[in-house]
Amino acid sequence: MAFGWVLVALLILDSVWGFLAWLAFASAEAQYAERLWSFINVITAVLLALILIFFDLTFISRPLLSEVGVFAIIALRTIVDYALCWSFYFPEA
Secondary structure, eight states: OHHHHHHHHHHHHHHHHHHHHHHHOOOHHHHHHHHHHHHHHHHHHHHHHHHHHHTHHHHHHOHHHHHHHHHHHHHHHHHHHHHHHHHHHSOOO
């Protein structure tokens, strides 16, 4: 369960960094990608926090199920991130 809270904190920290990077850089495509990236991280952090709060007994009684669930959420977050920001990560040559 501690890992989940560390993950939530990391996603929030990453969102703050993305917001600050959005303020610092002038490229329109970079601004779009950073805003979207921060938004995805905030949504994921809120979702994980709600799961950790309301399903805390599941994390104690069924740890493997909980770990797979957290992994699935993070994997889905990564897939959505790459799908929406692909051109930013891998620009055309």
